[in-house]
Amino acid sequence: MDETDDPQWMSAAALSAAYANGEISPVEVAEGLLARIDALDARVNAFCLIDAGTTMAAAEASEQRWMANAPLSPLDGVPVAIKDLLITRGWPTLRGSRTVEADQPWTDDAPSVARLKEAGAVPLGKTTTPEFGYKGSNDSPLTGITRNPWDLSKTPGGSSGGSSAALAAGFAPLALGTDGGGSVRIPASFTGTFALKPSFGRVAAYPLSPFGTLAHVGPMTRTVTDAALMLNEMAKADARDWYQVPNAVADYAAGLEDGVKGARIAYCPTLGFAEYVDPDVAEAVKHAALAFQAMGAQVDEIDPPLGDPSETFRTLWWGAAGQFLGALPDEKRAMLDAGLQLMVEGGLKYSLSQYFEANLARGRYGAAMRQWMENFDFILTPATAVPAFGVDRIGPGELDPYWLWMKWTPFSYPFNLTQQPAASINCGFTKEGLPIGLQIVGKMFDDAGVLRAARAFEAAHPEHQRHAPDF
Numbered sequence: 001m002d003e004t005d006d007p008q009w010m011s012a013a014a015l016s017a018a019y020a021n022g023e024i025s026p027v028e029v030a031e032g033l034l035a036r037i038d039a040l041d042a043r044v045n046a047f048c049l050i051d052a053g054t055t056m057a058a059a060e061a062s063e064q065r066w067m068a069n070a071p072l073s074p075l076d077g078v079p080v081a082i083k084d085l086l087i088t089r090g091w092p093t094l095r096g097s098r099t100v101e102a103d104q105p106w107t108d109d110a111p112s113v114a115r116l117k118e119a120g121a122v123p124l125g126k127t128t129t130p131e132f133g134y135k136g137s138n139d140s141p142l143t144g145i146t147r148n149p150w151d152l153s154k155t156p157g158g159s160s161g162g163s164s165a166a167l168a169a170g171f172a173p174l175a176l177g178t179d180g181g182g183s184v185r186i187p188a189s190f191t192g193t194f195a196l197k198p199s200f201g202r203v204a205a206y207p208l209s210p211f212g213t214l215a216h217v218g219p220m221t222r223t224v225t226d227a228a229l230m231l232n233e234m235a236k237a238d239a240r241d242w243y244q245v246p247n248a249v250a251d252y253a254a255g256l257e258d259g260v261k262g263a264r265i266a267y268c269p270t271l272g273f274a275e276y277v278d279p280d281v282a283e284a285v286k287h288a289a290l291a292f293q294a295m296g297a298q299v300d301e302i303d304p305p306l307g308d309p310s311e312t313f314r315t316l317w318w319g320a321a322g323q324f325l326g327a328l329p330d331e332k333r334a335m336l337d338a339g340l341q342l343m344v345e346g347g348l349k350y351s352l353s354q355y356f357e358a359n360l361a362r363g364r365y366g367a368a369m370r371q372w373m374e375n376f377d378f379i380l381t382p383a384t385a386v387p388a389f390g391v392d393r394i395g396p397g398e399l400d401p402y403w404l405w406m407k408w409t410p411f412s413y414p415f416n417l418t419q420q421p422a423a424s425i426n427c428g429f430t431k432e433g434l435p436i437g438l439q440i441v442g443k444m445f446d447d448a449g450v451l452r453a454a455r456a457f458e459a460a461h462p463e464h465q466r467h468a469p470d471f
Helices: 012-021 026-044 052-067 111-118 161-168 185-191 224-234 279-294 310-325 338-348 352-375 414-418 447-460
Strands: 047-049 079-083 122-127 174-179 194-197 216-221 264-267 298-301 378-382 422-429 435-442
Touching: 012 052, 012 224, 026 052, 026 079, 026 122, 047 161, 052 122, 079 161, 111 122, 111 174, 111 224, 122 161, 161 174, 161 185, 161 216, 174 194, 185 194, 185 422, 185 435, 194 224, 194 447, 216 224, 224 447, 264 279, 264 352, 279 298, 279 378, 279 422, 279 435, 279 447, 310 338, 310 352, 310 414, 352 414, 378 447, 422 447, 435 447
Parallel strands: 079 122, 079 174, 264 298, 264 378
Antiparallel strands: 047 122, 174 216, 194 216, 194 422, 378 435, 422 435
C-alpha cells in the first residue's frame, strides 16, 4: 500500500517499527483511528460497535510494554477490527441479526480474537456483516447498509464487508473475517485489500460455524506481510476446536521475498464452468497471469476438468441454514433478511439423504482437485466474476433470487468445498476505477506458499496496491 507518515495508512509492520523507534505510540494511533471512525464511519457503516474505553485501555497497556522494551509480538499495539460473527469477551456478537439477544453473558473470545489479544493487538470494534454471514453483499436488518470506500454507491462485498470497508477507509490496519463461500476474498476483491482464507483447520474456530467445515477464519489486511504476521498468531493452538491441525510453520513472514521462480501455475479463466466474467476483470487477471510468467513461473492456461460443484455447495450451504434457523419461532423467522428467509425455506426442503450425498460429492470433488493440483503449485483465477455493484442489490443483475450470490462468485466457493488456502490481492482496476481481485489458490496446507506468491505479485506491481481516494 501507499506508505506515508499518516498512521491511518501505515501497515502493521510499519507501525511496529515506529513503536520500537519511539516515533509514535499505540495510544496516538488508537486515538487517531477512533477519531477518524467517529468523523467518517457514518458514510461507510463499517462498524456496528465501538468501545473507546476498552480500545484505549489496551493501547495504554501496549504503550507501557513498548516503553519497557517488552512488546508481546510485532502486532503489539496494532489495532484490529473484529467481524461480528466472532465472539468477543465483553462485547455483544449479534451476527447482523435482530433475532440474537444482546442481553446475555459475553464471557469468551473466539480463538482468533484471543490469540491476537495475547499478542497485544488492540481491539478496535466489531464490524458489520450480512445476517449470519449468509451472502456476498453487506447489508443486514440489524445494521443496515455498509458501503465501499472506493464508491459509496457500491457494496464492499460480504460477508466480511465491514472488515474490508474498515481497511479500505483507513479505519484499521488489520481485521478479522470469516469465509464460508468467499467471505474474506469477495470483499477483499471489491475493496482492493488483501485477504487469506487459510487451509481448513489452520486457524481454530469456536464456537464452530453452523455451516460446518465450509467455514474458515482468516486475516484481512492491506499488505501481504501483515497477513503473515496475523497468521503467526492466529494459527496458534486452541483446544476448543477439535478440527485444528498442528501448525508446521514457525513464521509465515519468513521466506515471503523468495519469489515464484520455477513455480508451476495453472491460470484458470473460468475454472471450467463460470458462465460470465466481466471483461475488465478477465483482462486484469490475464495480465496478472502474464506477470507471474515474467517473474519466472511456468504458467499454463488450463481449467480443471472437474465440472460444476455449485449444486453440491448449495445443498450443503442451504441445508445448513435450514437446520440452523429453521427451528426459529415464526415471529423470529419473520425478522430475518428476506433473502435469508428464502434460503432457510429452500434448505428445509433437502432430505437427509440429499445432504449426505452432497457431502460425498464434496469429498469426490476435493479429492479430484487435489489430484489435479499434483501438476501445479498454484491456481490463478479471478477472485470474483464481477467488480463491486450497487449497495441495493444482492448481485450485479437480475438473478434468480434463490441462487442469491453464487452466480457471480463461481471462483470462491469451490475452494471452501476443497478446503485449500486461497487469497485475493488487487490486480488492477475497472474503467470506472473499481478494484479487481486476483485469487491465488495453493495446495492444501501450503498457506506459506500462497502468501509468498501473493507477496511476489505485490512487490512486482505496487501500482495496484493503493488505498481508496478520499470519500
